[in-house]
Amino acid sequence: AFNFPAWGLAEKAASALLxxxxxxxxxATSSAMVAHRVxxxxxxKKVLPEGALSLLVxxxxxxxALLGAQDVxxxxxxxxxxxxxRALPNxxxxxxxxxxxxxxxxxxVLGPDAAPGGDMYETFLKDVLRDMTQKAGQKCTAIRRVLVxxxxxxxxxxxxxxxxKAVRVGNPAxxxxxxxxxxxxxxxxxxxxxxARLGAEGKPAFGSAAPFGGKGFFISPVLMxxxxxxxxxxxxxxxxxxxxxxxxxYSGKGAEAAAIVARGNGGxxxxxxxxxTAFLEEVVAGIAPYxxxxxxxxxxxxxxxxxxxxxxxxxxxxxxxxxxxxxLGGVRGLAFYMQRVALEGSRPVIQKxxxxxxx
Numbered sequence: 477a478f479n480f481p482a483w484g485l486a487e488k489a490a491s492a493l494l495x496x497x498x499x500x501x502x503x504a505t506s507s508a509m510v511a512h513r514v515x516x517x518x519x520x521k522k523v524l525p526e527g528a529l530s531l532l533v534x535x536x537x538x539x540x541a542l543l544g545a546q547d548v549x550x551x552x553x554x555x556x557x558x559x560x561x562r563a564l565p566n567x568x569x570x571x572x573x574x575x576x577x578x579x580x581x582x583x584x585v586l587g588p589d590a591a592p593g594g595d596m597y598e599t600f601l602k603d604v605l606r607d608m609t610q611k612a613g614q615k616c617t618a619i620r621r622v623l624v625x626x627x628x629x630x631x632x633x634x635x636x637x638x639x640x641k642a643v644r645v646g647n648p649a650x651x652x653x654x655x656x657x658x659x660x661x662x663x664x665x666x667x668x669x670x671x672a673r674l675g676a677e678g679k680p681a682f683g684s685a686a687p688f689g690g691k692g693f694f695i696s697p698v699l700m701x702x703x704x705x706x707x708x709x710x711x712x713x714x715x716x717x718x719x720x721x722x723x724x725x726y727s728g729k730g731a732e733a734a735a736i737v738a739r740g741n742g743g744x745x746x747x748x749x750x751x752x753t754a755f756l757e758e759v760v761a762g763i764a765p766y767x768x769x770x771x772x773x774x775x776x777x778x779x780x781x782x783x784x785x786x787x788x789x790x791x792x793x794x795x796x797x798x799x800x801x802x803x804l805g806g807v808r809g810l811a812f813y814m815q816r817v818a819l820e821g822s823r824p825v826i827q828k829x830x831x832x833x834x835x
Contacts, residue, residue, distance in 0.1 A: 477552040477577075478504035478659050479614040481511040487792070487803065488550045489529055495813035497548065502532045504553075506660045545570040548813055550803065552577045552616070558799055575812060576799030577792065579715045581740035582783070583621040584773075585759055587750025588728035592631045595775035600749040601632075603773060604721065605639040607784035609655045609697055613719035614663070617745050617784045621712075622721050623705055623736060625728035633701055633723055637682040640697045645688065658693040658718055670716030671698055677710050678702040681723060699723060705736045712739040730755045734762025742796020747771040747783040768794035768802065 503511035558576035590596040607619040648656035671685035683696035697719040702708040705724025771783035793802040
């Protein structure tokens with residue numbers, strides 16, 4: 477994935493190497509120089525045994541077609557590319573293990589009890605603003621859909637707009653810059669097209685996809701506003717991979733919020749902000765089958781990195797649109813790179829094989 481040339485390499489390689497598998501990493505072209513520098517450091521410091529980790533910067537050409545039954549492919553990228561990988565004849569014929577981490581319309585749900593001005597409300601605002609703008613929204617875990625009770629929709633809109641107004645966009649090397657550019661010209665064009673598509677049903681509450689900052693692939697943060705969250709078909713159809721989120725009002729009922737979130741057809745992570753246990757139970761039960769991870773926001777954990785940060789102890793992946801994969805999750809993450817085998821036979825023989833002394 478172009479957006480995580482260092483972390484993406486390390487995240488996949490760590491589990492594979494710990495499972496005893498050598499790794500060949502293929503970074504995205506637009507950010508391959510960063511991955512190459514990471515590899516240089518690993519080689520210089522002799523962190524790993526020679527040959528344990530290799531880097532392919534050029535085009536893979538027919539390499540995927542050479543995968544066999546003893547190979548594993550872990551891919552992060554678009555759902556379309558993931559589908560093409562899974563459809564390769566040799567992948568089907570050899571039952572090659574493939575893990576796909578793809579698109580995700582992650583949601584943040586504000587509960588009706590989290591009134592403006594309260595600690596829970598402020599925690600919600602902070603998480604949404606951070607995940608909209610961190611890495612210019614180029615994160616698979618960034619918040620794309622913001623569900624708010626109709627009674628608070630106008631206040632949330634104004635508060636988010638005020639927060640986005642304070643985000644200085646520019647050269648990341650400058651101390652006062654809070655959001656840098658998109659990764660490439662094609663990425664900028666894709667985000668602009670996505671904002672235009674959202675504009676067919678909604679309206680901008682802050683920012684636009686207009687040219688920004690002269691030279692470079694810069695764009696303003698964009699907050700889109702919709703009259704009814706349940707009716708906003710374009711919001712639930714395709715991810716806009718940039719600093720773009722959509723404000724979706726709902727009635728304040730947990731069942732409706734869960735139904736709207738579920739329209740994303742599977743995601744990596746969504747977050748809920750409420751202290752109402754009944755509301756939390758209804759929303760969590762309703763959206764858990766559609767996600768790999770749920771983040772329950774609370775002022776007591778306001779110093780946490782929020783829903784947009786993937787911790788190695790937790791599962792990273794999700795069903796449906798998100799690719800149907802699972803990575804990390806502590807020791808569980810190693811299982812994808814190993815084969816579980818049941819040994820059946822005489823107890824003394826098996827004890828000798830596995831190094832257990834007879835009792």
